[in-house]
Amino acid sequence: MTEIAVVETVASLRAAVAGWHAAGEKVALVPTMGALHSGHIALVKEGQKHARRTVVSIFVNPTQFAPHEDFKKYPRTFDTDRAMLEEAGTDAIFFPPVEAMYPPGYATRVLLLGPAAAGLEDRFRPTHFEGVATVCCKLFTQSRADYAVFGEKDYQQLKVVTRMADDLDLGIEIVPLATIREADGLAMSSRNRYLSIEERERAPVLHRAMQALATRIRNRDDLFRAVSEAQSEIVSAGFELDYLEARHAESLAPVTSLADGPIRLLLAARLGGTRLIDNIAV
Ligand code: PAF
Numbered sequence: 343m344t345e346i347a348v349v350e351t352v353a354s355l356r357a358a359v360a361g362w363h364a365a366g367e368k369v370a371l372v373p374t375m376g377a378l379h380s381g382h383i384a385l386v387k388e389g390q391k392h393a394r395r396t397v398v399s400i401f402v403n404p405t406q407f408a409p410h411e412d413f414k415k416y417p418r419t420f421d422t423d424r425a426m427l428e429e430a431g432t433d434a435i436f437f438p439p440v441e442a443m444y445p446p447g448y449a450t451r452v453l454l455l456g457p458a459a460a461g462l463e464d465r466f467r468p469t470h471f472e473g474v475a476t477v478c479c480k481l482f483t484q485s486r487a488d489y490a491v492f493g494e495k496d497y498q499q500l501k502v503v504t505r506m507a508d509d510l511d512l513g514i515e516i517v518p519l520a521t522i523r524e525a526d527g528l529a530m531s532s533r534n535r536y537l538s539i540e541e542r543e544r545a546p547v548l549h550r551a552m553q554a555l556a557t558r559i560r561n562r563d564d565l566f567r568a569v570s571e572a573q574s575e576i577v578s579a580g581f582e583l584d585y586l587e588a589r590h591a592e593s594l595a596p597v598t599s600l601a602d603g604p605i606r607l608l609l610a611a612r613l614g615g616t617r618l619i620d621n622i623a624v
Contacts, residue, residue, distance in 0.1 A: 349435070349437070359395075359397070368393035370487060371397050371399065372385045372397070378423045381529075384519060386427065388519045390431065395433045400423060402418065404440065404473075405444070406469075417535060454472060458498075460589065462587065463610065494621070495530070528545045536615065536616040544580060547575075547581070548611060553622065555607060569587070581613050582613075584609075585609060585610055592604070600624070604624070607623075
C-alpha cells in the first residue's frame with residue numbers, strides 16, 4: 343500500500359490534478375467533512391469507477407453550520423480517516439486549514455433558489471445550503487476535478503449541488519450514489535456516533551416507517567392520510583419530527599398523489615440531541 347498524499351494548499355492540489363490530467367487521467371472528487379464510515383468509502387469506490395484518480399476532501403465547513411449547531415463537537419478523526427482512505431486506494435486527501443478556504447477578507451457566497459428553497463432542510467437550517475454550495479463551488483474550482491460524487495442520503499444537498507454545477511457551468515459532473523445503510527436499515531451518517539445505545543436501537547424506526555409509507559403510496563392509499571399517519575407513528579416512537587414529506591423526486595415540489603410522481607419521501611427527525619435525515623424513492 344503506497345502512502346496517501348495529504349495536500350493542504352490549493353496550489354498543491356491543483357498541481358497534483360494537473361499532473362494527472364496531463365497524463366490523460368480523469369479525476370473524481372469526494373467532498374467530505376471527515377469522520378468517515380463505509381458510506382464514504384462507497385463514494386470513493388464509485389469515484390474509482392468513473393476516474394483513474396480520486397481525491398477526498400476533508401473539511402469541516404464552518405459556513406454550513408448555524409451558531410447553535412454542532413460545528414465545535416463535529417467528530418474530527420483524521421488519522422482513522424487517512425487509514426481508511428489509504429486502504430480504499432484514494433490518491434490524495436485535500437485537508438485545507440480554515441484560513442486556506444476562508445482567508446481574512448473573504449466575502450463571497452453562492453445565492454441559491456430552486457431546490458435549495460424547497461421548504462425541507464432549508465426550513466430548519468436557513469443558511470445551510472448557502473454554506474454547502476459555497477464550499478462545494480470552491481472545492482470544484484480548486485480541484486478542477488472531472489467528477490464529484492455525492493450520496494443520496496443528503497438528497498436535497500445532491501439536488502442543490504447538481505443544479506449549481508449546471509447553472510454555473512462549473513465543468514464537473516455530479517455523480518449520485520444510493521444511500522448506504524446499516525443492516526437494520528439506518529442510513530449511515532457521521533452523526534450516528536452521537537446516538538446512545540438505546541437511541542441507536544430505536545433509530546431504524548425511521549427507515550421502517552418510510553418503507554411502509556412508500557408501500558401504501560404505491561398501493562394508492564390516500565397520500566395525505568398515509569403521510570400524516572406515518573408522521574404520528576414516528577412521533578409516538580419518541581422522535582421530534584422536523585418533517586416527513588412526499589415530494590417530486592426531481593423538482594422537490596409537493597405532490598398530492600402518485601400521478602404527480604416520481605415521488606421521494608424525505609424526513610428529518612431528532613432523537614435526543616441527534617438530528618437524523620433520510621429519504622427513499624417510492
Ligand atoms: O455532505 C457533507 O459532508 C458536506 O455537506 C459537504 C458536501 C462535504 C460540504 O461541506
